[in-house]
Amino acid sequence: MTANATPLEAARWRQIALITLGAAALYVGFRYVPTGTNLNHMDFRVTGANALEFCDPSNPQFIPVVAVRSPVRMTLRPAGEVRPGETVAVTVSLATSGGKPIGPRDLNVAHTRKLHLLIVDPWLKDYQHVHPEPGEREGDWVFAFTPHGRGTYRIFADFVPVATGRGLYASADLPVGPEQAPSISLVMQHETSWSAVREGYRFDLAADAAPIRAGRPATLSFAITRTEGGPVPLEPVMDAFAHLVAFDEARSGFAHLHPNELDLAWRPDPEQPVLTFQVTFPQPGRYVIWSQVNLGGREVFAPFAFEVED
Numbered sequence: 001m002t003a004n005a006t007p008l009e010a011a012r013w014r015q016i017a018l019i020t021l022g023a024a025a026l027y028v029g030f031r032y033v034p035t036g037t038n039l040n041h042m043d044f045r046v047t048g049a050n051a052l053e054f055c056d057p058s059n060p061q062f063i064p065v066v067a068v069r070s071p072v073r074m075t076l077r078p079a080g081e082v083r084p085g086e087t088v089a090v091t092v093s094l095a096t097s098g099g100k101p102i103g104p105r106d107l108n109v110a111h112t113r114k115l116h117l118l119i120v121d122p123w124l125k126d127y128q129h130v131h132p133e134p135g136e137r138e139g140d141w142v143f144a145f146t147p148h149g150r151g152t153y154r155i156f157a158d159f160v161p162v163a164t165g166r167g168l169y170a171s172a173d174l175p176v177g178p179e180q181a182p183s184i185s186l187v188m189q190h191e192t193s194w195s196a197v198r199e200g201y202r203f204d205l206a207a208d209a210a211p212i213r214a215g216r217p218a219t220l221s222f223a224i225t226r227t228e229g230g231p232v233p234l235e236p237v238m239d240a241f242a243h244l245v246a247f248d249e250a251r252s253g254f255a256h257l258h259p260n261e262l263d264l265a266w267r268p269d270p271e272q273p274v275l276t277f278q279v280t281f282p283q284p285g286r287y288v289i290w291s292q293v294n295l296g297g298r299e300v301f302a303p304f305a306f307e308v309e310d
């Protein structure tokens with residue numbers, strides 16, 4: 001703008017200046033609007049080799065949670081002795097590797113909950129899926145735990161930080177006493193089994209190509225029938241018609257799978273609902289899959305065991 005500008009030009013310049021100022025103010029304003037979380041993407045960064053890869057929901061894979069470095073520190077504090085058949089309150093503390101607590105404001109709701117814990121005993125016989133509630137201290141989460149067996153249980157946490165918007169994992173061990181023997185790392189062989197009967201229902205799992213091969217995507221179909229015939233009242237649980245969680249025998253990690261039938265308005269076959277799942281197992285070995293479904297308001301779990309070949 002020059003000193004000898006006409007009144008019309010001056011007015012136009014003033015208008016441009018005002019619009020620019022307004023846009024700048026909006027930009028600054030939005031930058032400082034609180035998003036709820038105090039954590040940012042860098043808090044969940046791990047450097048170096050063996051860093052935990054974020055999952056790709058379109059190609060679900062087995063995640064080796066224990067072997068890789070998680071950017072999250074997870075610790076467990078039971079309120080008392082942890083014994084088989086007894087219920088004990090357990091506090092889970094989640095923090096970034098820099099020590100910042102990870103509380104409810106820092107996590108997105110995923111599958112209806114902010115924090116999922118997948119708990120399994122050394123024999124992969126006692127599988128539980130629980131949802132802790134925020135505790136009194138920021139970063140603390142509390143749940144009631146009733147182990148059905150003994151030995152060192154492994155607890156995998158599955159959650160989505162607001163700061164990254166992607167699935168993240170951590171794990172910690174919880175001994176269920178009394179310990180009779182020095183803790184040895186047990187690797188047991190599970191008999192292959194593609195079907196299970198639980199609570200009056202038969203559950204069948206099948207792979208599109210046998211055997212399942214390491215590194216190759218496999219499609220699994222999961223069918224439910226009533227052992228005595230009749231309708232199967234399959235209802236969604238945590239925003240899905242079924243959840244499958246796969247563990248390897250050494251419990252080095254897990255794969256959490258959801259059906260390709262994502263639409264909850266879709267009605268499965270009333271007598272024999274069948275759901276399909278995609279999965280890739282990067283390593284050969286023996287695996288156990290636990291399925292979790294809601295049948296007429298009751299949650300039913302069923303296990304399968306199989307080998308992934310080279």
Ligand SMILES: [Cu+2]
Nearest residue numbers: 111243256257
């Ligand atoms: Cu799930």
